[in-house]
Amino acid sequence: MRDIIDTHTLPVSGSVHIAGKMTRDSGGYDEGYLSSDCFWGASPGSLVKSFLEERRDLSGVRVLGLGCGEGKNAAAFARSGASVTAVDCSAKAIENGRRAFQDPRIEWLVLDGRAYLSRDELFDVIVLYGLAHCLSSPEEISSLIQTALQRTRPGGYHFLVSFNDGPHDLSAHPNFSPMLLPHSFYVDQYEGHTILTESDSIIHETHPHNNIPHFHSLTRLLVKKVL
Template sequence: MTRDSGGYDEGYSSSDCFWGRSPGSLVKSFLEEHPDVRGIRVLDLGCGEGKNAAAFAQCGASVTAVDCSAKAIENGQRSFPDPRIEWLVLDGKAYLTRDELFDVIVLYGLAHCLSSSEEISSLIQTALLRTRLGGYHFLVSFNDGPHDLSAHPNFSPTLLAHSFYVEQYEGHTVLAESDSIIHETHPHNNIPHFHSLTRLVVKKVR
């Protein structure tokens, strides 16, 4: 499903917790407003080492954390040993072929790893089918704004307009939306760089 790992396995191998332990900003804000999520099912698709999965689990949710990188899952199981998290080494799109429903689906950093707009649209629409009415999507993806990919020399992400992602959720309620640039440095190479990001929180209403 992905064209390239983006060099993340190298990072996972060189760091115990490559992405850190704090959840993404959208997940953090949601859990501050909804600190008790006992009884809900969460799917963290393309979970990396599972910092978002762990945040939901710590608040009581039952979480399935899926990533195609065995090393990422290994790090996650070691860093976040929570019995409420089911860890799976599996392609994200393949997982969505299962006939299961979730209250929350987290799509952090997965969409831009796919090879085309058609694949990305299919991923989002299938994820919507696997989401209960009234459930939520948390989507974060590179978009077609400015990028410095010097820290990822072998990675060629699919860069689509911010509006493309918003349009995928036509007919649903967009609760939070931003198009911004982030600056970061990864621990395995210490190269400062930046990315343009789309961030969305969406409630399924139909």
């Protein structure tokens, strides 16, 4: 049975490299980034928060945040001592994040996440929050996840959060057509690896730029890559 979780997004009062952008509609978030200093707030996502509560010192750990938005998860990892590369296709999101989270352990990049994965680099943690459902096909999403796994060190972790094919109210995102795939699709992408946390839930939220209450069905996975 799908869980129902109420969460409300409220506004809160390194160097940048620019190259490339996503080709699919971003969900109208640039409007939100332009109207709010920190559209997504400062608190990390629930999976990241729980993970970091159990791991206080991440010195020496390399983290990659793909589709990082304004970097609330990147900032949380950096506060724990990790070295973080935060990547998003929105220059405004990165501008907001760099201003809100002034941590020298974060490298901010305006870049398509898929393009970044073409680099031959390895990370201990890769965070895929809200990126998969912005791609154009199941094949692109599968390729993103499998390439990200290749860029993850053995024993490393993946955080994946994506809209799935459950109920949605997209009234707050009139120009957005997300790719909605079954929860099981995402679980299947990690066959052979260890799924530490798995949930299929409905979140209720209101964004600060339009104050329209709405909801989404969300897949959340925390996965450990098998050696």
